Amino acid sequence: MKLYTYYRSSSSFRVRIALNLKGIAYQPVFVHLVRGEQAGAEHLKRNPQGLVPVLEDGDFTISQSLAIIEYLEETHPEPALLPSRAKDRAEVRRMVSLIACDIQPLDNLKVLKYLKDPLGHSQEEIGVWYNHWISLNFKALEQLVKNKGGGYCFGECVTMADVFLVPQMWNANRFKCDLAPFPALAAIEQRLYKLEAFDAARPENQPDAADG
Numbered sequence: 001m002k003l004y005t006y007y008r009s010s011s012s013f014r015v016r017i018a019l020n021l022k023g024i025a026y027q028p029v030f031v032h033l034v035r036g037e038q039a040g041a042e043h044l045k046r047n048p049q050g051l052v053p054v055l056e057d058g059d060f061t062i063s064q065s066l067a068i069i070e071y072l073e074e075t076h077p078e079p080a081l082l083p084s085r086a087k088d089r090a091e092v093r094r095m096v097s098l099i100a101c102d103i104q105p106l107d108n109l110k111v112l113k114y115l116k117d118p119l120g121h122s123q124e125e126i127g128v129w130y131n132h133w134i135s136l137n138f139k140a141l142e143q144l145v146k147n148k149g150g151g152y153c154f155g156e157c158v159t160m161a162d163v164f165l166v167p168q169m170w171n172a173n174r175f176k177c178d179l180a181p182f183p184a185l186a187a188i189e190q191r192l193y194k195l196e197a198f199d200a201a202r203p204e205n206q207p208d209a210a211d212g
């Protein structure tokens with residue numbers, strides 16, 4: 001498999017974690033987002049949205065991190081990232097959606113750039129925007145993991161919710177969000193980084209990190 005990725009892309013980070021957890025070997029192909037390589041003709045053929053990540057599995061090409069991770073879950077079921085009971089899967093997907101639908105799309109690079117130009121917001125205002133969506137939604141997620149977590153976001157095993165949590169925490173730290181109100185999320189994050197699959201997927205540990 002080939003993964004088109006950028007070290008600091010939180011959506012790529014999710015897929016790197018899932019591939020590592022499932023023990024799937026892959027070849028990373030680096031798409032430099034700051035240099036705009038995602039908008040080049042070659043990449044647009046892979047993903048007309050001009051975003052990473054993109055996964056190639058033989059002649060099959062797929063984008064959208066959640067679609068990719070669900071595909072990996074179906075094609076490589078072990079270890080499972082979704083629980084066996086339907087109600088439990090719904091709980092995990094609820095946490096995944098909170099991050100993937102209600103935080104990341106509001107705080108991604110395209111949105112932050114648009115707030116600056118053409119909307120004319122200052123860097124300080126953009127920081128306030130960023131923090132707002134993190135803290136609003138992490139407040140709810142903190143409550144959900146307190147109710148449902150048993151060491152991890154949901155129960156006592158790593159699930160897709162953990163795969164989505166860690167990259168969002170990484171982004172929140174990068175933007176210096178106040179994470180003090182979320183001790184349960186922070187404790188889970190620390191526990192997850194002890195696992196090789198999460199640590200190896202960290203942005204700092206990617207070969208393209210050296211390229212800026």
Ligand SMILES: N[C@@H](CCC(=O)N[C@@H](CS)C(=O)NCC(=O)O)C(=O)O
Nearest residue numbers: 009010011051052064065108109110
């Ligand atoms: N919903 C998409 C989001 C993908 C996305 O926002 N990718 C960002 C990096 S995390 C990107 O490629 N940004 C490039 C740009 O905004 O030009 C997913 O989950 O894959």
